[in-house]
Amino acid sequence: MEGLHYPERLVELKEVVSLTVAVMPSGLPALVLNADYRPLSYYPLSLWSWQDAIKAVFLDRVNIIATYDTEVSSPSFSMKLPSVICLKTYVKPQAYPAFTRFNVFLRDRFACQYCGERHELTFDHVIPRCKGGQTEWENIVAACAKCNFHKGSKMPAEAKMWPKYKPVMPTVQELHKNGRLFPPNYMHESWLDYLYWDVELLP
Ligand SMILES: [Zn+2]
16 A cells, blocks of 8 residues: 555664564464575574465475475365575575564664663664664663663763663674574474574583
């Protein structure tokens, strides 16, 4: 629909919802692995609807690695829905994570960078916009509504509020590491072998 604009808040909500809706077990989504058997993406986790997964099977773009017990059938054929599929052609992963609200929260481990609060999170421009601060990895941190309000358009020194960590662009690996602290709300057992095999081993 052309000309349809979502208010900012709804877009934020949509972004978060899109991470969880796809993970509804009732939707029987398929975990999509790259040709190297690693998830195509972690954040959001690469999941396709069963319809898209089956389409990809018929287009010969993926191999089925594991299946659900649920079958789909028509008069001429039936098959078990795939729970894990693997691309036949390797897709080069992005070197740097996208600058999204979710990834900023993930970098900051879903905690206010001023007081550590985990609720009512929003974003703070460390150098306020009115003082020339840009909306970029190096100037945006997760902040609770209270700290965000308190800091307002003051510089860190004026407000005596400094972020816990100097904000930088994270690597994909750093986001993966943080992401393991916040696993999706639902994971099919057949996915587990492919999600955490590259966890660093503790001595
Ligand atoms: Zn705070």
